Amino acid sequence: MSGYRDLLRTPGVGRIIAAQLTARFPNGMTSLAILLHIEHVTGSYGSAGLVLAATSIGQAISGPVTSRWMGRWGMRRVLTVTLLICAASIAAIALLTLPVPLYMVLGLIGGLSTPPVQSAVRTIYPKMVTARQLTPLFSLDASLQEIIWIIAPVVVTFVGTQVGTVPALLLIVAILLGGGAWFILSPEVGRVRIPRSRRGIGRVLGKPPVLLATIVGFLLIGACSAVEAGVVATFDHGGLEAGIVLALFSVGSLAGGLSFGHIPIGRWAMARRLLIVTVGLSLTIVSLDVWWLSGTLILAGIGIAPALAVIFAMTSASVKFSETAEAYGWVGTGQLIGAAAGSATAGFLIDGIGATGAYVAAAAFAAVGLLVAVVFVRGFPDLRHRDASPLPDTEPISTLSGPSPS
Structure with a gap:
């Protein structure tokens, strides 16, 4: 464990890990919150499944595309634009009463605009630590992300069932904007430039x-x-x-x-x-x-x-x-x-x-x-x-x- 303590003493490492975990925290909440909300609005788990499927398709498409865009337009620009679009689509799902096909469109947009925080931070890591520390850093990152999957579903289930599905989705928007802003404004995100891929x-x-x-x-x-x-x-x-x-x-x-x-x-x-x-x-x-x-x-x-x-x-x-x-x-x-x-x-x-x-x-x-x-x-x-x-x-x-x- 002393190796991890030394790693976290490296300037910026603890901050960037905390920022990216906060920015990614909604990943453990969004699917469950959409499921609860669409089922509550429509009375159908089948309809909720369709919206979730559209969201997942969007996320699957966006991963390599938005990650590649960071080399063309810069990390901060891509992260900021996708963050705002994603937050707006989730807020629209929460606040608007729509037919299922339009909820599916919003889910698709939300998936397509999922901020590529994971790709960004793992691209930044090699520029923050020594070569010897990089593999332990990847291990620490993989371990700490389990916090998302332990806490996030519990939080969103409690809010969704005890307070309401609209507040649950708006909570996701708030965390998405706050955590995303923290990560985007981290100095390392501005300092590391990904060159444009020629392939x-x-x-x-x-x-x-x-x-x-x-x-x-x-x-x-x-x-x-x-x-x-x-x-x-x-x-x-x-x-x-x-x-x-x-x-x-x-x-x-x-x-x-x-x-x-x-x-x-x-x-x-x-x-x-x-x-x-x-x-x-x-x-x-x-x-x-x-x-x-x-x-x-x-x-x-x-x-x-x-x-x-x-x-x-x-x-x-x-x-x-x-x-x-x-x-x-x-x-x-x-x-x-x-x-x-x-x-x-x-x-x-x-x-x-x-x-x-x-x-x-x-x-x-x-x-x-x-x-x-x-x-x-x-x-x-x-x-x-x-x-x-x-x-x-x-x-x-x-x-x-x-x-x-x-």
Whole structure:
């Protein structure tokens, strides 16, 4: 843990982590708040699902596109414009009474304009710390983001059910604007310039590590989404037990990330981490007892943040600095599609064979991810004797107020 303390003493690191976590906090609230609000307004979960689907499609499209735009127009400009449009669309959903197709249009706009905070901050990190500190920083980031998934759903559910769905959505708008402004105004966002990529959009997926990061992220987040659906189905659509079990799942991930973040990343690192996830999720099939599920999901969670840290590090280490934002955009899109696929697969299996089907789906997603990590192990970079910094561009790539620490 001393390594993390030293990391957080690095000028600006603690602030930028706190700012980006606050800016991304609505990510753990928006889907659930829209679900509660549209169901309340229309009386139909089916209509709410359509609006959520439109929002997810928009997010999946926007990831690599808006991330790439940051190299053309600058981080602050892209982040500011997308932030304002996204906040306006969510506020419109909250305040306007509309037919479902128009709610879907607003959801699509909100998804398309989701601020690319995650791509931005992970592009900034290599310019803030030494090369030796970069992999632990990715691990810390992956671990601390679990705070979003522990707290955000609880907050939005409480406000949505106890105060109202309109206040819940407006709370998201307030956090989005406040957290987004904090992040955008951070000095590092203004100091780091992403050079404009000269390659066509999507070409970065031709790099095996980026493609593998996208595929593995799809499967890992698909497994997590299937677990969430299974826990909700197991404990009567989100009772107290569901919240506790899902929180423990995230706590396991947080603990794993903080514990394993200092371990060097070799070619087999992803396979070892996904083995932990696969074993834990496979054991959930044995029993739906709350204590058994809590224990097995803590075990599975231990591998999740470390696996995400490998995804972030291998992506950064495999592309030029000018390509990092777009690469992270594609990785994020893969994870969003994985979340939708995991939820949908789990839903079909829950209808067919009961809640156990969701855990079968989760274990299957994780097992396929493990298989990919084993079969294509040579496609994963060996970072044990090098850092995770991006490859150099052929021309100046950033402007900083002082020499780069990396």
